[in-house]
Structures are given as C-alpha cells and as structure tokens.
Amino acid sequence: MDRRLISFNGRIKFMIAEKEIKELVKAATKTRKNAYAPYSEFKVGAAVLSIDGRVFSGCNVENAAYSPSVCAERIAIGNAVSQGVKKFKALAVVSENQSTPCGVCRQVIFEFVKDRGFPVLLADVKGDYKVVMLGELFPSPFELK
Numbered sequence: 001m002d003r004r005l006i007s008f009n010g011r012i013k014f015m016i017a018e019k020e021i022k023e024l025v026k027a028a029t030k031t032r033k034n035a036y037a038p039y040s041e042f043k044v045g046a047a048v049l050s051i052d053g054r055v056f057s058g059c060n061v062e063n064a065a066y067s068p069s070v071c072a073e074r075i076a077i078g079n080a081v082s083q084g085v086k087k088f089k090a091l092a093v094v095s096e097n098q099s100t101p102c103g104v105c106r107q108v109i110f111e112f113v114k115d116r117g118f119p120v121l122l123a124d125v126k127g128d129y130k131v132v133m134l135g136e137l138f139p140s141p142f143e144l145k
C-alpha cells in the first residue's frame with residue numbers, strides 16, 4: 001500500500017496513506033474557498049481526519065471586532081467535536097504559503113491530540129505540502145497536570 005512514513009524524534013510514529021493526505025488537503029482546499037476574510041484577506045482552510053476515517057473541515061471566519069475571529073483549524077475541530085468525534089489521525093491546513101497554525105490553534109489541537117508526533121500537513125493552494133509534527137510546532141503546551 002502506498003503509505004508515507006512519518007518519523008518523529010528518530011522513531012516512526014505514524015503511517016499515513018498518500019490517499020488520506022490528498023483527501024485531507026483537497027477537503028481543506030475546498031473549504032478554504034468559503035473563508036470569510038475581508039480584513040486580513042488571508043484565506044485558510046483546514047481539515048481533520050478522524051481515526052475512523054472521516055474528514056471534517058473548516059475555514060477562517062473573521063469579524064470587524066477582530067478578536068471574535070475564528071481560525072479554520074478550530075472550526076474544523078469544532079465541526080468534528082459537534083459530530084461527537086474527538087480522536088484524530090492528522091490535520092491539514094491550506095493557505096497561500098503553507099502557514100502554520102497560530103498558537104491558540106496549536107493548544108486546541110493538543111487538547112484532543114496529546115501525542116506530540118501527530119502529523120500536521122501544511123499545504124499551499126497549489127497542493128504542495130510539508131508534514132510537521134505537533135511536538136515540533138508546539139513543544140510546551142499548557143496542561144493542568
């Protein structure tokens with residue numbers, strides 16, 4: 001099977017099928033088209049893959065008051081959680097420049113994915129992507145215990 005090996009700290013942590021990567025990036029790219037970003041003009045789409053193979057997506061939704069704005073990653077995760085899904089296998093973010101999730105979103109991803117080896121796909125509008133691990137993006141998350 002066509003699978004891509006993901007390693008973290010020298011160990012292979014996840015095996016993601018190339019098909020799953022393409023499906024996630026495609027869903028995030030499609031949802032990005034619905035982004036409401038009249039202030040930043042920076043459209044973002046995100047999609048999470050649940051462990052049972054379902055895809056949930058979201059786009060950024062800005063607000064004139066700025067602070068009520070919500071990122072694509074949080075909407076994608078909230079979309080999944082609202083459907084009763086809280087366990088994920090991978091997350092993709094699509095923007096013009098393969099941008100990384102903001103700090104707030106990194107904390108929200110960590111809330112549901114305690115594994116620092118969780119793969120985050122950073123894609124651009126051309127479909128090119130790179131894979132980073134949650135632990136690389138967010139080495140010291142806030143935890144109550």
Ligand SMILES: [Zn+2]
Pocket residue numbers: 071072073074101102103104105106
């Ligand atoms: Zn964010």
